[in-house]
Structure formats: structure tokens, C-alpha cells
Amino acid sequence: MPAVASFSSISDLIKKFLGAFGDMEAFLGPSTCQILEHEPLCTSCSMDDLISRTDPCVTRPMALLDDRWRRMHNFEPPGGHMRRDRGLLSSSQLLQELRKNRYGCISETDAAKRLLYVFNPDCWVIVALASTASSVQATFLADLIYKYLGSRTALGIHRPMRGLLIFGFEFHLQFYVWCEGGPQFHDFRKERNGKPLRQSRQPYHLKQGDKNEPQVHIYETQVSCLIACIDEDSWVAYQFVDTYYQGDKPLEQGEQHGLKPDPLTGVLFDGNFPIWTTREYFLLVYECRLKQVRHAMHNLVARLLLRLEPYDMAAFSGERIVESIAQKKLTQRILNEANRFLPQTIHSICKAIEVWDRFSRRDLAYFSDIMKSDSKKNPIPSVKVVTVILKHIDALRDLQRRAKEQGDLCAGLARKVCH
Template sequence: MLETTNRRSRNRVFVWNRNFAQRQRLTYRAEDNKLTPEPHQTVVEAFLRELRSRLDPPQYNYAILRKFLEQADFNDLIQQTPSSRYTAPLVLLDDRCDDTGWRGLDGEQHSARNWEKYASYPPVGSRRFTSLMDAGQLYQRQMASRIAEGAERRVMYIANISPLCAMAIISTAARLRAPTLRDYFQRYLSNRVYFGVSMVRWQLLRAFPFIYFVQDLGFALEFHLPYYALRQDVALQSDPRGLRRSGYFIPSPEGPQKHEYLYEAQVSLLLTGVDEWFWTAYCCAETYFGSEESIQYYSDNQLDALTGGEKSMLDPVWNPREYFLSILTRRLKQVTKEWSNIVETLQDRLRLHDEGIFGDHSRKASLTDNRKFSHTREYTATIDLLRLLHNSLVRIVESWDSFGSGEVQYFEIRNEESLQAKWEDYLASIEKDMTELRFLRRVLSQNIEALNDKRSDFVNASTMVESRVAILHGDNIGRLTRVTVVCAQCVELIKQAKIPRCFYL
């Protein structure tokens, strides 16, 4: 069945719309058409219902997103009186536009770029606006017209997104982008794995004749990478939003040291736009446990936070597909290293169970468990952790395999040899990291199988010992019963012989 699905995906052609290389100026106006709730609606309700399908479930639809957004008070944005916990900068915003790519020396407008030159000498852009912002400041900036501000290329890095920050984004987004943003935030909040490219389509009705036709009004490039991170610290760092979990890691057998903690995290990107000139990138990262540099550091050093500082903000990437690949490459490498740290540390912890093979045979551990079943409980807890990690890795690898069998074709570019070679380098780096994740998945799977066998040995050996002890107890009880009977008979004989009690008491 899987082979049939992959074969169909390979036969299906995923082609990037050539119109995206041309400026779609008539569609730009729709990007300033903001979400407008009805008098009886809240902002959250309007956002969740905007352009929804009539076939969507009436209940439990986007329940996680609704619960998250309803923690914020929209009045804090419009009145500019948020509480102190909302005033910390959460967003690094970078707005700019590119005039050099479409206006010639003769003043005429040209609607296509020469990506070969952009790859070597990218323009800095004009009307540049870069700033650290809290939720209220982001709301005010996004309420302004993007066309008037010249914010055609909008890049947004969000560290530990809060409900109010999400409210600022959804309440100021274009109506056409509401379905895309709904799916993005729902996947992010639910710790979902996802790789996808989709076309933003709009169904129109001609007045005469009455014919429906579908038109591409943009694109959406998206990925979600959940992972676990291992950190050594004096205290457990909790997610202030209560969104991600954290807990203690398997202790080291070498003795007391700083506690080790396992943190749940995710990095997500949505890049959506009208064409290759007018687009927005949202990147949500979680840094509450020290996963990367602070948002202030990125701003002070003019580094591209979405790539983790891999690129400079002075050399922006203007092609949306190339920017998506560069971010995915860097973030996947980050996630792969975090996974490697965890699996290698687990391997080191589990070497203790092999001491009977490679260690001192005279100190070989007993197969039987103690009365409190400490060894069995230890194995069970370790297996539960391994299964949690293994299942997460399985989801990442399978999601990428599905994406690689079809939608990755959107990143094929013709007549741009140097650009295509650069993109193929990105894809080769991604595949290399995926190969490493596949190896780590196999390691976890083998450890689960080995520990399951050892736990079964403990249980079986302990059961056999308990059975043997029970048999011995039964034999002893039998002997005591026979002795009791004999003693009773002796007493009865003595009584019948009428011997005075003083002789046998």
C-alpha cells in the first residue's frame, strides 16, 4: 500500500506557479484587508470562522488554538495597557522592500528578478524597518498598511510566543491568510510534525456566464520540528506558558552531580505570500530553557534569527523558496544535534547493563529482582522514555519521507543553474541529517527490544524464585503438620497411661 502511494506521488507533478515570479499588484490590496469581527463576535471567534469550510466539524475544531488565544485579553492591545508580563520583547521584526529588482534605469517597471545576480550580490533593500517589539507594539505596526509602509518582505522571529502576541498576529492578518494561520498555529501548539507546501486558492464566480473558476492567490511553505533537549542545570526551567513539558532525566550512575533535565520544544516556520516579492515569514522558537541565543543578541549583532544567526540581516534572502530551505537546513541541523545528545547520553547510561558481558564476571548482577521490584520498575521507566523518544523520531522521519516523495518538487528551478545547485546543496544537507535521525531511531528501537528482553528475564527469574520459595514453604508446612500430629498422638498416649502431669508438662 505504501509503495502504491509513493508511486502515485512520484507520478504527480508539483510545479511552482510561474506567475509568482511576476508582481501580482492587484492582489496586494487584499493583504491590507484586515480581519473585521461582526458586532456579536469576538476576535478569536471571527478568526476561527473566517473563510472556514462548510464541512468543518461544528465542535472541537481548533480547540487547542481557541484555548490558547482565549487566555489573552484583546483590550490589552487596543488600549495599549498590557500587564507587565506582556511588555517584554518577544518579536524581532524585519520589514523591507526591493525596488532594484523591478525598476530599470529608464523608470519602467520590470516584473522579474535575475536570481543569478541576487545569489551573489543581494540588495539590502529599501524602506528598511528592524525592531524588537512586544505584543502591543507589534499590533500597532501590523495595523498600518503594508503597502504604505513598504513592508513587502516581512520577516518575524518570535521567541516563546505568548497568547497576547498570537492575538496581535491573528487580529491584524489579512483575511485571506486566516485559514493558513489557523492551521499553522494549531500545528505549532499541538506539537505536530509537518512539512508542506500548499497553494492559497480562491474560488471566484463570474457574473456572466455563471461559472466558477479557481485562481492561485499565493503560496504557503511550512515546517514544524518538535524535539527534546537535554540540559544540566541547578534547577528545572519551566515553560512560563505551560505549553511544553519538562522533567528529570535518567540519573548518571557515576555519583551525585548537577541534575539533568529533559525539555520538550518545537521550532516552526510559516512562509506565506502573494508572489516572490510580497511575502511574510513567521518563525516560532522556544528558548525558555536556553536553546539558543537571546532575541536581544540577534538584534544587537544584526543576525538573522530565523536561521539561528547563520546569516546576516545585511544580506537578506529575497527568494522565498530559498529562504525556506536555508531556515529548514539550519533548524534541522539544530534539532538533529539535540537528538544526538540525548541518544548518545542514553547509550552511555545503558552500558551499565552490559557489565555482565564485558565487565568482571565475579560481579555479575543477579537476574532476580528484590522484594520491591526496583529493577523491574527501573527498566519499565527507561523503556517508557525510549518509546516516547522513538515515536517522536518516527513521526519526523515519516513526515519528511512523505514530503520528499512529492512536494519537494516545488523546489526545482529551471534556467537558473547556480541557484538550482545551491538549493540542491540545501536538500543534500537536509537528507544527511535525516539519515542521522533514521540511525538514532534504529538505536532507540534496538534498546527498547533489549530492555524489554531484560525486563522479561527479571520477571521470569523472579517468578521462578518465588515459585521455588513457595514450594519450600509448602514442604516445611507439611513437615510441621506431621510433627504436630505426632506430638498430639504422644500426648494422648501419655494421658492414657495415666502418668502424672508433672512428668510431661
């Protein structure tokens, strides 16, 4: 049953959705920040348009839904019993699917394990989720949406001290993607002030000197994930991913030769051989997405350093730089551009490292029993997954150091240019 049983308007829906915590309000109650973030974004939506599909925005494909259930006996197929795959769903179609009962739905398999993947979620998706989320889901879902919209980096476990015996796992990773060639893509979603939800930038001066060099675009992007559950037998995993910077590139999600890529893992694993337990699945998805962040940030820093390499020699030489006025202006523009991108990049890397360090101190003990080397509950041992995560974090620490060193070099060179 939805947490919000009735509402008079979209504004009323959002307020009730943010307040649908009952005894949990002291634990994860709605804040003024959440209300200010959610409500203005969704007020232009209409439930009638979402249901009748009269607005073209509600027919845009943007979601994948995977519902499964398994019996506990030896003759169970590896993938369990799955509801019919309906392919890419629009926000209107997603609403239709989410309105179905997860259990006891006529002619449908029970959806004990639900995976929901949404790329570039907009106000229509938020309305579809808010109007169908159960009390358990709403407890954590409002905070997921808030952090996703706000480009926050976080990692943690939510276990209430009182009330319902429910728990949630979440991670949020904000990072930047370096793209070369092609047009600049803009996020179609807007903030309250009319600006795109995610920013895209063009470095005009950080070039390698080749006239035919493709134009560079740097895109802000976010991936957020939540697993909300009552127990290991009934849970929902949500993932919101920004893909706007890829333009209209189709999502590779179809089943081929019996393989069905799991989109939450970045299609690195086969969805037809699912992990049924929450903690193991959460660690695996986090590792896959952290790997994506590591590669994206490494590519960005490497490209920046390559373009700044000619100026690094001047900073190391210790000699005063003698340039014409025009050359000084160009050098200053290059340094200013680098000084705009490097601090943001360093901040994103620092936050990813910081939240993992806090998680490993505070919450990783909650996974200790599944990280025993003799654990055979899943084909991918969690101890190995955590080992790979630590390698990603170590690589990010090294990347952070290199980026900071480059920032110091740019600052030193800027002082030379000014004299």
C-alpha cells in the same frame, strides 16, 4: 486590510479569524479541533490590556520583526531597504507594528518581505496576529498556530485548487532537549487543563553514579514555520520557537560589525544578505532547523545510552541476573525511566523522517527548477541545501535504529530482572 475587520470580544475575534477563509473554507476551513485549541487559550486576554499595556504579560519581549523591500536595479544594496529595526518587541509593541500598512505607510519602507520571529508565543501574540492578519495570511496562519500549540510534526506546501492564487510553505518539528545543571524551567503557558503547554521532566534514576553529577532536565520543544505569499515579490515568513528551557537567557539578535543574524535560520546566516525568493528561503530555514533537531536528538540519545551502558552488558551476557531485592528495585526503576523516554524520543525521530519522505514524494518536484546545478539566483544553491537535508535525514535514520535497539535491550533486561 485585516481579515477580521471588527469583533465584539476576544472569543468573537478567534471565531472570525478561524472562519476568515471565504472561498477557501473547503480548502483550509476551521475545524472543531482548531476552535477548541485556540479559543480557550485566548479568552483571558483583553484587547484593551494589549493596547494600553496595563498587563505585565503584554510587555514581555518575545518577537523580532524584519521588514524589507528592494527595487530591481543594479544599484540596489544587498540587504534592500529596511524599516527601522526596533529590536525585541513585546506582544503589545508587535500589535502596534503589525497595524501599520505594509505598503504606502508614511515615512516607512514597504514591507514586501516580512520576517516575524516569535519565541514562546502566548495568547497575547495570537490575539495580535489574529486581529491584524490579512485574508491571505489568515488562510494559513490559523493552521500554523493550531499545529504549533499541538506539538505536531509536519512539512508541506498548500496550493489551493480554486479561489485566490496564493500558496504557503510550512514545517513543524517537535523534539526534546537534554539539559544538565541549573534549575528546572517550566513553560509559563498553560493548556485548558492548567498544565504547562510543554512538558519538562527530570530523570531521577538514570545517573552515572557520580554524587556530584548535575541534575538532568529533558524538555519538550517545538519549532514551527510558515511562509504565506501571493507571489515572489510579496510574502511573510512566520516562525514560532520554544526557548523557555533556556530561562532568561537573552536572545542574541543585535547587529554587530554590519552583521545581523537571521533568527529564523537559528542565527546561522546574515539577515543583511537576505534570500528574496520564497522557495529557496524555505528550504534553507528548514535545513537549519532540522540540523538543530538532529543535534538535540543525537545528544539526548547519546546521553541515555551512556547511562544505560552498564546494564547493556547484562542483557548481552545471556545469564540470569542475580541481585538483591533492593538492587532489583533500583534496576527496575532505571528501566522504567528509560522506557518512558525512549519511545517518545523514537516517535519524534520517526515523525521527522516520515514527513520528509512524504514531502520528497509529493511536493519536492515543486522545487525542481530551482535545484538545477546551474541556478545562480541565490548565493546558496538549493541543490546543495537539499543535499545537506538528506544527510540530516540519514543521520536521523541511524539514530532511530540505535534508539530502537536500545529499547529492545531494555525490554530484554526487564524480563531478566523480573525472573
